[in-house]
Amino acid sequence: MPSTQLLLVGTSKGLIVFEKREAAWTIKDVHFVGMPVALIYEDERTQTWWAGIAHRHWGQKLHYSNDQGKTWQAVPTPKYPKDTFVYPNRPATLKKIWVMQHAGPDKPGGLWLGTEPGGLFYSDNNGQSFELVEALWNHPSRQDQNQWFGAGRDFPFIHSIVIDPRDSDHVYIAVSCAGVFETKDAGTSWEPRNKGLIAAYLPNPAAEVGHDPHRMLLCPAEPDVIWQQNHCGIFRSTDAGLSWDNVTDSNGLADYGFALAVDHENPARAWVIPAISDEVRVAQDLALCVCVTEDGGKNWQALREGLPQNHSFDIVFRHSFCNAGDTLAFGSTTGNLFLSENNGQNWQCLSHNLPRIDSLIFTHS
Amino acid sequence: MQTIKCTGALRRFFPNLKDEAVRGSTVAEAIQQFESHYPGISDYLLDEQGALRKHVNIFVGGELIQDRVHLQDPLQDSSEILIFQALSGG
Numbered sequence A: 001m002p003s004t005q006l007l008l009v010g011t012s013k014g015l016i017v018f019e020k021r022e023a024a025w026t027i028k029d030v031h032f033v034g035m036p037v038a039l040i041y042e043d044e045r046t047q048t049w050w051a052g053i054a055h056r057h058w059g060q061k062l063h064y065s066n067d068q069g070k071t072w073q074a075v076p077t078p079k080y081p082k083d084t085f086v087y088p089n090r091p092a093t094l095k096k097i098w099v100m101q102h103a104g105p106d107k108p109g110g111l112w113l114g115t116e117p118g119g120l121f122y123s124d125n126n127g128q129s130f131e132l133v134e135a136l137w138n139h140p141s142r143q144d145q146n147q148w149f150g151a152g153r154d155f156p157f158i159h160s161i162v163i164d165p166r167d168s169d170h171v172y173i174a175v176s177c178a179g180v181f182e183t184k185d186a187g188t189s190w191e192p193r194n195k196g197l198i199a200a201y202l203p204n205p206a207a208e209v210g211h212d213p214h215r216m217l218l219c220p221a222e223p224d225v226i227w228q229q230n231h232c233g234i235f236r237s238t239d240a241g242l243s244w245d246n247v248t249d250s251n252g253l254a255d256y257g258f259a260l261a262v263d264h265e266n267p268a269r270a271w272v273i274p275a276i277s278d279e280v281r282v283a284q285d286l287a288l289c290v291c292v293t294e295d296g297g298k299n300w301q302a303l304r305e306g307l308p309q310n311h312s313f314d315i316v317f318r319h320s321f322c323n324a325g326d327t328l329a330f331g332s333t334t335g336n337l338f339l340s341e342n343n344g345q346n347w348q349c350l351s352h353n354l355p356r357i358d359s360l361i362f363t364h365s
Numbered sequence B: 001m002q003t004i005k006c007t008g009a010l011r012r013f014f015p016n017l018k019d020e021a022v023r024g025s026t027v028a029e030a031i032q033q034f035e036s037h038y039p040g041i042s043d044y045l046l047d048e049q050g051a052l053r054k055h056v057n058i059f060v061g062g063e064l065i066q067d068r069v070h071l072q073d074p075l076q077d078s079s080e081i082l083i084f085q086a087l088s089g090g
Helices: B008-012 B027-037 B041-045
Strands: A005-011 A014-021 A024-031 A037-043 A048-055 A059-065 A073-075 A085-087 A096-102 A111-116 A120-123 A157-164 A167-176 A179-183 A213-219 A222-230 A233-237 A257-262 A270-274 A290-293 A301-303 A321-324 A327-331 A337-340 A348-351 A357-364 B002-006 B020-022 B056-060 B080-085
Touching (some): A005 A048, A005 A327, A014 A037, A024 A348, A048 A096, A179 A213, A213 A257, A327 A357, B002 B027, B020 B027, B027 B041, B041 B056
Parallel strands (some): B002 B080
Antiparallel strands (some): A096 A111, A111 A120, A111 A157, A157 A167, A167 A179, A213 A222, A257 A270, A270 A290, A290 A301, A327 A337
């Protein structure tokens, strides 16, 4: 039986599963109705679905499904150890689970988890328990409020975890705010990798730590190429993060934003969804567009066909944009879900009526 | 002996939830006993450092507890402990 494409949409009021049948995308299932599904992730090694629930009252919870959502089980929520402090006199407690990433095909059962207030966790048993990665937590910069600090949230948070497909001990994380950190020994030691980034909001914009990457991804076919949508523009590294080039659109359109998608084969192609400035945060001229570059960020082209060009207040968060092959999808804060099946040249709206969209992934049944 | 009464909102996660008799000298001890009736429920009420979650309220004898960090408010025999979610939502 041929597989069916699925699009999993984590929203502020539940997990919504779209499927493609006879060329049309329709809603197949809704899970966790009324609950904020802030994180949706599939461990592609085992086809396990993970849902992070950000309850307003009851704290963060983590659920998984081994049967594509037919049944769900909860795992014990990752915990900051007793007497752990974010800053002096500020006990560390889990504020939000931001991102999950499997640890590589040669580490079965290995899962990384990025959280607020800045703790990275690791599980070696498929998420049945998680341990704080002490080496990062105890990094001198992490303990300095001038270097790790909240941006839009009260505390710093790890929102991107990138594994080198050639070497699963080689991992990058991105933190808002702190920047990019790299380990080559599976988390035993960490180094900042922020050379070339700009932190325009700091007295020293070229500080080693204190940057605000909004989203970071690498090109799987050429893993030395890493992209980031940053608070202060768009940056690309071609030397495995040792340095970053500012590839912000010189015409001023592709600049500020949160969302990023990268071509899995072509290291020169990436997409962003711009907004104007950190203080306004709406689409330029209230006209929603996706911007694509085909030449590593030298030039950016706006893709608008099928997107609202009048009075659009859609903003797209960092985990609400994804791609698989020629298909791209993004969801907005105003509950609009858009999909393109030709690399962004044309877009269709799958729904105008969803709650705020926080997380999107493609998979298949 | 005290009685814990919980908001019905928690029945979504603990379907068999009902009023429970517990015995403790502090709110923390009462919650610990409540956990033995409903394993995992303290994670819904308290953070990992043992403090009451920001949007959860506990009343003892009709009064909001004072110590949200260590839950050391004393209990009397026959105290009624009410656990509610705060009115925050959307």
